[in-house]
Amino acid sequence: MIKLGHLFVILSHYFLLFLTFLLGSNCYDGGWSTDESLLLAHPGPCTIDVRDESQLSQKEFLERYAYSKPVVIKRAKDNLVFQHMCERSNLIKKFGDKKIRLSSANTYSYTKKDVSLLTYINEILRPQTLTMLGNETFYWFGDNNYTEWEELFNQYKPPPYRIPRMTGAYSFGLAGAGTGVPFHFHGPGFGEVIFGRKRWFMYPPEQTPSFHPNRTTLQWLYEDHPELHPREIPIECTINQGEVIYFPDRWWHGTLNIDTSVFISTFLAY
Numbered sequence: 001m002i003k004l005g006h007l008f009v010i011l012s013h014y015f016l017l018f019l020t021f022l023l024g025s026n027c028y029d030g031g032w033s034t035d036e037s038l039l040l041a042h043p044g045p046c047t048i049d050v051r052d053e054s055q056l057s058q059k060e061f062l063e064r065y066a067y068s069k070p071v072v073i074k075r076a077k078d079n080l081v082f083q084h085m086c087e088r089s090n091l092i093k094k095f096g097d098k099k100i101r102l103s104s105a106n107t108y109s110y111t112k113k114d115v116s117l118l119t120y121i122n123e124i125l126r127p128q129t130l131t132m133l134g135n136e137t138f139y140w141f142g143d144n145n146y147t148e149w150e151e152l153f154n155q156y157k158p159p160p161y162r163i164p165r166m167t168g169a170y171s172f173g174l175a176g177a178g179t180g181v182p183f184h185f186h187g188p189g190f191g192e193v194i195f196g197r198k199r200w201f202m203y204p205p206e207q208t209p210s211f212h213p214n215r216t217t218l219q220w221l222y223e224d225h226p227e228l229h230p231r232e233i234p235i236e237c238t239i240n241q242g243e244v245i246y247f248p249d250r251w252w253h254g255t256l257n258i259d260t261s262v263f264i265s266t267f268l269a270y
């Protein structure tokens with residue numbers, strides 16, 4: 001027999017699907033909206049290939065992108081349950097008391113701070129100002145204990161692309177409008193936006209960008225980007241919710257959250 005609680009979850013899921021269908025998933029902010037007047041970052045041009053998940057096969061992903069260049073993938077809407085769990089009220093209700101580890105938002109993320117998720121949401125998560133430095137900004141991204149966050153991660157459906165012999169590990173994040181991670185690189189992976197929008201800037205491994213590791217991506221965008229020689233301008237794209245970007249091995253990338261954003265990366269490693 002179906003319990004009343006289960007029936008409620010099923011009905012609210014279908015209601016959510018219906019709402020998303022009516023509004024289009026981009027209108028639905030999950031309670032994470034930011035006052036427009038506080039938004040200092042805006043979307044830019046998209047100079048990265050954009051493909052639809054239904055039109056990009058595993059074979060083409062491997063041949064064209066996996067080892068050579070980034071791609072933005074518009075996903076099928078199959079993370080609605082995960083997205084529902086990431087709504088502000090649901091994250092607070094389920095995980096508000098959990099301790100999370102924040103990292104300073106500078107290139108090498110040296111400083112860590114442990115707080116409860118509720119403290120982060122109520123007291124630390126806020127729109128970035130232009131004067132705040134990256135090493136003074138605390139950002140929740142990664143350092144997730146898999147056992148503690150299993151209930152959430154179990155609902156996430158990662159992008160359906162594989163690189164032979166590599167497996168994926170998740171890093172979950174929540175960050176304020178205008179925050180971001182300055183340029184850095186590591187192995188390949190995917191970054192998906194669940195709520196909000198995120199602007200990604202990228203350079204190939206052989207083109208080291210010029211940046212100060214403690215200055216924020218926002219400061220770089222306002223002060224350095226306009227001065228770049230056309231040859232130094234990175235490729236970029238703004239990822240909307242339900243979209244994912246693939247970054248190949250050792251590609252430099254810097255991120256900038258346009259809105260308060262909820263996001264998850266899948267890092268691939270041997």
Ligand SMILES: O=C(O)CCC(=O)C(=O)O
Pocket residue numbers: 141173180181189190191198253255256263265
């Ligand atoms: O999503 C972000 O802001 C940071 C993501 C990132 O830098 C990464 O996945 O390596």
